[in-house]
Amino acid sequence: MAQEKIPQATAKRLPLYYRVLQHLSESGKQRISSSELSEVVKIDSATIRRDFSHFGALGKKGYGYHVERLLSFLRNTLNQDELTKVMLIGVGNLGTALLNYNFLKNNNIKIVKAYDTNAHKVGTMIGETSIHHIDQLATDDNHDISVAILTVPAEAAQSVAETLVSGGVNGILNFTPVRLSLPKDIRVHHIDLAVELQTLVYFLNNFPLKNQGGE
Numbered sequence: 001m002a003q004e005k006i007p008q009a010t011a012k013r014l015p016l017y018y019r020v021l022q023h024l025s026e027s028g029k030q031r032i033s034s035s036e037l038s039e040v041v042k043i044d045s046a047t048i049r050r051d052f053s054h055f056g057a058l059g060k061k062g063y064g065y066h067v068e069r070l071l072s073f074l075r076n077t078l079n080q081d082e083l084t085k086v087m088l089i090g091v092g093n094l095g096t097a098l099l100n101y102n103f104l105k106n107n108n109i110k111i112v113k114a115y116d117t118n119a120h121k122v123g124t125m126i127g128e129t130s131i132h133h134i135d136q137l138a139t140d141d142n143h144d145i146s147v148a149i150l151t152v153p154a155e156a157a158q159s160v161a162e163t164l165v166s167g168g169v170n171g172i173l174n175f176t177p178v179r180l181s182l183p184k185d186i187r188v189h190h191i192d193l194a195v196e197l198q199t200l201v202y203f204l205n206n207f208p209l210k211n212q213g214g215e
């Protein structure tokens, strides 16, 4: 299979395709055209075809895509056969909400461990995740966890991130407003709901969708 360099925008859409195809497969759908898929995922069919073209011949003209084949391809590409263990630092409002969310349901991702400074939280569990004291982070053996979610107050973000990196973490989903300074080989994805909302409002005001139905 042609594994050329996948554009970041394409890579970002793969989990969405995967989730939708999982639902389609569960409902017994065996094949789907790019225009049908486009209706469901709300991405135009030319983009879908271009996305899938990076992976070689996954579909056939006039037939569309074989749902199971596409699903198994995406499962491999997204490493869905292997459980990805994640830790979460900062079990406050946001951290607790994320711990209560069952990532395993749709993705093979599990928050296996959490850290906080609050003595009332340390030693307790949220769902199946145990909460440890942040002071243990530097010495705990977390060699099998390479991804962390950062939901600490801004002032703690940089030093916690540095400890995470020293412990072997190389991917951080950063919810704090801090722009982290870390070595270049560490991937940081920054999530800011305020920016997302602002962007949505900007697009609504400047680029209204035609035939906008429902969503």
Ligand SMILES: NC(=O)c1ccc[n+]([C@@H]2O[C@H](COP(=O)([O-])OP(=O)(O)OC[C@H]3O[C@@H](n4cnc5c(N)ncnc54)[C@H](O)[C@@H]3O)[C@@H](O)[C@H]2O)c1
Pocket (backbone or CB within 6 Å): 089, 090, 091, 092, 093, 094, 095, 115, 116, 117, 118, 134, 150, 151, 152, 153, 154, 156, 160, 174, 175, 176, 177, 191, 192, 193, 194
């Ligand atoms: N990106 C977004 O869209 C978004 C939305 C809401 C909040 N946030 C950010 O997420 C972070 C958390 O927000 P919140 O509302 O959950 O805050 P919160 O105060 O409810 O939770 C912070 C938690 O971190 C713990 N903590 C403090 N210092 C720590 C340290 N050094 N190590 C480990 N844990 C520590 C606290 O005990 C607390 O449990 C903040 O930085 C906030 O700005 C981002």
